[in-house]
Amino acid sequence: MSKSKVEPSRRRSLSDPLAAALLPPPNESPIQRELRLKAENEARKVSEGIDEMIRQERNERKKAKAEVNVLLLGQSESGKSTTLKQFQLLHTPAAFRAERMAWRAVIYLNLVRSITRILDALSPETDTLDDHDDVDSLETASVIISSSGRPPSAISGTKVPNYESYRARLASLVELEDRLTRLLSSPEEDEPTHLPSSQNWQNIANVNGNGSSFPSRTSEFANGASKGRPAPTILIPQNAQSYGSSPVSPINGNGSSSGSQSHASSPSSSNGTQRGKEVTVHTSINWKKTFALGGKSKSPKSAHSGEIEGWWEDPEDPVHALNACAPAMSELWRDPKVRQRLKEKRLRLEESSGFYLDDISRITAKKYIPTDADVLKARLKTMGVVEHTFSISSGTNRGVEWRIYDVGGARNQRQAWAPYFEDVTAIIFLAPISAFDQVLTEDPRVNRLEDSLLLWKAVVSNKLLANVNIVLFLNKCDLLQAKLEAGVRLNQHMVSYGDRPNDYESVSKYFRHKFGALHQAYTPNKGRELYVHLTAVTDTRRTAIIISAVRDIIIKVNLRNMKLV
Numbered sequence: 001m002s003k004s005k006v007e008p009s010r011r012r013s014l015s016d017p018l019a020a021a022l023l024p025p026p027n028e029s030p031i032q033r034e035l036r037l038k039a040e041n042e043a044r045k046v047s048e049g050i051d052e053m054i055r056q057e058r059n060e061r062k063k064a065k066a067e068v069n070v071l072l073l074g075q076s077e078s079g080k081s082t083t084l085k086q087f088q089l090l091h092t093p094a095a096f097r098a099e100r101m102a103w104r105a106v107i108y109l110n111l112v113r114s115i116t117r118i119l120d121a122l123s124p125e126t127d128t129l130d131d132h133d134d135v136d137s138l139e140t141a142s143v144i145i146s147s148s149g150r151p152p153s154a155i156s157g158t159k160v161p162n163y164e165s166y167r168a169r170l171a172s173l174v175e176l177e178d179r180l181t182r183l184l185s186s187p188e189e190d191e192p193t194h195l196p197s198s199q200n201w202q203n204i205a206n207v208n209g210n211g212s213s214f215p216s217r218t219s220e221f222a223n224g225a226s227k228g229r230p231a232p233t234i235l236i237p238q239n240a241q242s243y244g245s246s247p248v249s250p251i252n253g254n255g256s257s258s259g260s261q262s263h264a265s266s267p268s269s270s271n272g273t274q275r276g277k278e279v280t281v282h283t284s285i286n287w288k289k290t291f292a293l294g295g296k297s298k299s300p301k302s303a304h305s306g307e308i309e310g311w312w313e314d315p316e317d318p319v320h321a322l323n324a325c326a327p328a329m330s331e332l333w334r335d336p337k338v339r340q341r342l343k344e345k346r347l348r349l350e351e352s353s354g355f356y357l358d359d360i361s362r363i364t365a366k367k368y369i370p371t372d373a374d375v376l377k378a379r380l381k382t383m384g385v386v387e388h389t390f391s392i393s394s395g396t397n398r399g400v401e402w403r404i405y406d407v408g409g410a411r412n413q414r415q416a417w418a419p420y421f422e423d424v425t426a427i428i429f430l431a432p433i434s435a436f437d438q439v440l441t442e443d444p445r446v447n448r449l450e451d452s453l454l455l456w457k458a459v460v461s462n463k464l465l466a467n468v469n470i471v472l473f474l475n476k477c478d479l480l481q482a483k484l485e486a487g488v489r490l491n492q493h494m495v496s497y498g499d500r501p502n503d504y505e506s507v508s509k510y511f512r513h514k515f516g517a518l519h520q521a522y523t524p525n526k527g528r529e530l531y532v533h534l535t536a537v538t539d540t541r542r543t544a545i546i547i548s549a550v551r552d553i554i555i556k557v558n559l560r561n562m563k564l565v
Ligand SMILES: Nc1nc2c(ncn2[C@@H]2O[C@H](COP(=O)(O)OP(=O)(O)OP(=O)(O)O)[C@@H](O)[C@H]2O)c(=O)[nH]1
Pocket: 074, 075, 076, 077, 078, 079, 080, 081, 082, 083, 352, 353, 354, 355, 376, 377, 378, 379, 380, 381, 382, 383, 407, 408, 409, 410, 475, 476, 477, 478, 479, 535, 536, 537, 538, 539
């Protein structure tokens, strides 16, 4: 070997002590080389032996501690966080209820957004937009896109003579929407992603005298998220995928995302920006202060529930603006002309996330305290990964430590999933089957059901997950039933459904078969059993029954697998 070839690497090694130590000695004789290679070979065997020991120890530890890691997967708005809330409600109800007052802000924002969406839909300006803009401006949820395009009635439809009057009477809600959005959203999202700040929440906890046991979202939950493992490097292609040929975002750590980030801003963002120009917006810090329930709190309502009285005495509390607008809100929602116009525009708010329009007077009451059902319905988008831990003290699951990971399902969140695949015991995959006529918020060209099917296929075919139990929740069955009963036909959105009956029984059976067949065809583990449930995870009673069945199955299969290790 010529000197000039050796020198650069030796020079490099000067700045890299590890590389220097590993380099073969210069002028190594053939015998020395043979001895060195033999020694290296033995060292490698020792190292592999240690790896095997570590693996066995980990399995033993798992057995001894009986640890179960469950990953909730599915597209955005599939119901993952709602399922997590149901686990909480079942296993840590005090913690769940302690958070309820913080959810008030989310519920208010959900309600206000429904109202501003109606006003936007009634606005004469939206009538002049073309088909695509129309759909975008109304957000994606519950808007049907059919190949036949917008019906003529949507363009020259029912007039709402009171529109200007409604707009004037509800003007303060536009400002409120901005304030709540700022309070609850992260800088890069215009959707609510977190509860009001931990400082405020801590104050509430302290007032109740049991602060330390309060698992505020920003302590227990968000800590779990921040404990998250580093995400793998992913490639994001420049070209967005279109409906019909859209690949699924990466879930194996080396796949590619849909490139939907550039489409991520939802229609409401443009509206929000417009509104932002029209109104004076408080800084989020002031707003947080004024919304801080703890600061103005009086007597604790009950020591265990985390409920505080007295917020209604704060003139800045949003409840006052809402309360003052309640009659106009109710009138707007009950107005037959408004309903007719929404129908013409094919905007079914009843099916969208965070729907509270049927409870306006209860929710805007000065002393409103969110119920369990209200909290379950509240829509807060998940960013990153949220961890929830609990253990069960009785029954067959006794002593088992459960860790549930709730991930963000939007396309730009999916790259965070793969690091959690390694230690997972079971996956609960949620597919909202009512969404067959809806498109993704982050990419309005992609049908939601199509995205779910592709995501499902990617999960069930993943080799890393070959030995992981999979439970499938075909979710939002309540909305599916309502949609079918309202006359929406599946075969207009899914040609393969053909002329089968358009009733709930037949449609749900069809989806069960479709998802089951994909699992059967693509699983790398032909012996894996698939557990399928038709769910409406906002329904506490039924979901509790399903959760305990799922828990028992996961434990049983996990024990069986561990015996085989
Ligand atoms: N009617 C009805 N609403 C549901 C059901 N499941 C979830 N929702 C609602 O749908 C919305 C979205 O649910 P989430 O649990 O936040 O969805 P997610 O999968 O966590 O969404 P990301 O965090 O964006 O990934 C919430 O407002 C829920 O209350 C259901 O079965 N029926």
